Amino acid sequence: MKKSEIEAQKKKALPYYEKAGIILTDEEKQNMEIADFGLGKVDRVGLQLIVYVNTDRVCAKEMVLLPYQVCPEHRHVPTNGRQGKEETFRCRFGKVYLYTDGQGDKDKIGVPLPDTDVTVFHETLLTPGRQFTIMPGTLHWFAAGEEGAVISEFSTHSTDETDFFTDPAIVRIPELED
Amino acid sequence: MKKSEIEAQKKKALPYYEKAGIILTDEEKQNMEIADFGLGKVDRVGLQLIVYVNTDRVCAKEMVLLPYQVCPEHRHVPTNGRQGKEETFRCRFGKVYLYTDGQGDKDKIGVPLPDTDVTVFHETLLTPGRQFTIMPGTLHWFAAGEEGAVISEFSTHSTDETDFFTDPAIVRIPELED
Numbered sequence: 001m002k003k004s005e006i007e008a009q010k011k012k013a014l015p016y017y018e019k020a021g022i023i024l025t026d027e028e029k030q031n032m033e034i035a036d037f038g039l040g041k042v043d044r045v046g047l048q049l050i051v052y053v054n055t056d057r058v059c060a061k062e063m064v065l066l067p068y069q070v071c072p073e074h075r076h077v078p079t080n081g082r083q084g085k086e087e088t089f090r091c092r093f094g095k096v097y098l099y100t101d102g103q104g105d106k107d108k109i110g111v112p113l114p115d116t117d118v119t120v121f122h123e124t125l126l127t128p129g130r131q132f133t134i135m136p137g138t139l140h141w142f143a144a145g146e147e148g149a150v151i152s153e154f155s156t157h158s159t160d161e162t163d164f165f166t167d168p169a170i171v172r173i174p175e176l177e178d
Numbered sequence: 179m180k181k182s183e184i185e186a187q188k189k190k191a192l193p194y195y196e197k198a199g200i201i202l203t204d205e206e207k208q209n210m211e212i213a214d215f216g217l218g219k220v221d222r223v224g225l226q227l228i229v230y231v232n233t234d235r236v237c238a239k240e241m242v243l244l245p246y247q248v249c250p251e252h253r254h255v256p257t258n259g260r261q262g263k264e265e266t267f268r269c270r271f272g273k274v275y276l277y278t279d280g281q282g283d284k285d286k287i288g289v290p291l292p293d294t295d296v297t298v299f300h301e302t303l304l305t306p307g308r309q310f311t312i313m314p315g316t317l318h319w320f321a322a323g324e325e326g327a328v329i330s331e332f333s334t335h336s337t338d339e340t341d342f343f344t345d346p347a348i349v350r351i352p353e354l355e356d
Contacts, residue, residue, distance in 0.1 A: 020199070021198070021199025021200075022199075023270070023306040023307040024307055025307045025308070028307070052266065052268060052309060052332065053266045053309070053311060053332060055264065055311065057235075057261075057264055057334050058236070058264055058265075058266065058332055058333060058334055059332075060238070060266065060268075060330075060332035083235075086233065086235055086236055087236075088230065088231045088233075088236065088238065090230060090238075092201070128201040129201040129202055129203045129206070130203070131230060131231070133231060133233065152238075154230065154231060154236055154237075154238035154332055155236060156235050156236055
């Protein structure tokens with residue numbers, strides 16, 4: 001991504017944190033991470049996130065999804081001799097459509113199918129105050145409804161760089177141009 | 179504590195979650211935990227908390243302190259063959275005066291001294307959006323300023339029952355009367 005694209009994406013995300021009543025420091029706003037998953041269509045497949053803490057044992061993040069934006073299907077694999085990442089998503093604003101391993105009908109999912117490979121369709125709808133815990137190794141993807149969404153994530157140490165993505169075209173760690 | 183006292187305390191705490199913009203389910207409100215630390219003066223030394231998740235590896239809570247209410251000095255010790263609890267406090271509303279191991283002048287602390295034993299006076303003031311990570315074994319106590327406070331806690335598995343308190347009169351797990 002170009003620096004200008006990253007800055008533009010940060011500006012789009014900030015009003016959602018405000019809608020959720022989340023107070024951020026200027027440094028946190030500045031350090032917001034933009035993930036475009038290497039697909040070059042960040043408004044459709046992408047994620048904006050602020051990492052509060054990521055120590056050896058504990059991680060907490062606050063994520064924004066723009067309207068209908070998708071975080072593509074992946075799972076957290078064992079890393080450095082430890083179990084994969086365990087994470088709890090708690091919706092703070094909007095609607096989150098979360099898809100995890102299990103039975104489901106892809107013709108009845110609540111959001112448009114993403115422009116990337118997905119194989120699991122078991123749907124959980126998260127509205128503000130609702131949450132779901134994703135155990136290590138569980139395939140999952142998620143998307144916002146028409147209002148966008150804000151999600152608090154409580155997890156073990158975050159190791160984004162080892163995530164396994166279903167779509168082989170995906171590159172998790174953003175490449176900075178310019 | 180009597181059931182009626184617990185219910186009264188829950189009612190006092192709920193407006194603070196609202197002031198912080200935190201959306202809770204009816205079940206979470208109902209299951210709010212009231213800690214009086216066995217001292218029988220919960221408005222002065224006490225804590226109201228809602229546990230979002232507490233798995234084997236990850237815990238997240240949302241805590242309320244009433245105006246000038248104190249959570250007494252304690253540390254998290256190794257439990258079941260594992261390191262003690264590590265926790266990050268993030269202030270969401272009000273002011274939190276956090277005291278941890280280290281140098282400090284007890285005559286210059288920002289809140290009234292609690293009616294319970296404390297030995298550490300290194301002060302960190304947390305305002306909304308500010309946070310602090312407390313590593314295992316670190317003695318700490320904390321109190322709200324005049325407006326009360328709401329604190330998000332991100333941590334490893336919570337084992338309140340093994341916490342070591344400086345004040346020998348303290349009983350962490352509430353005893354229910356009636």
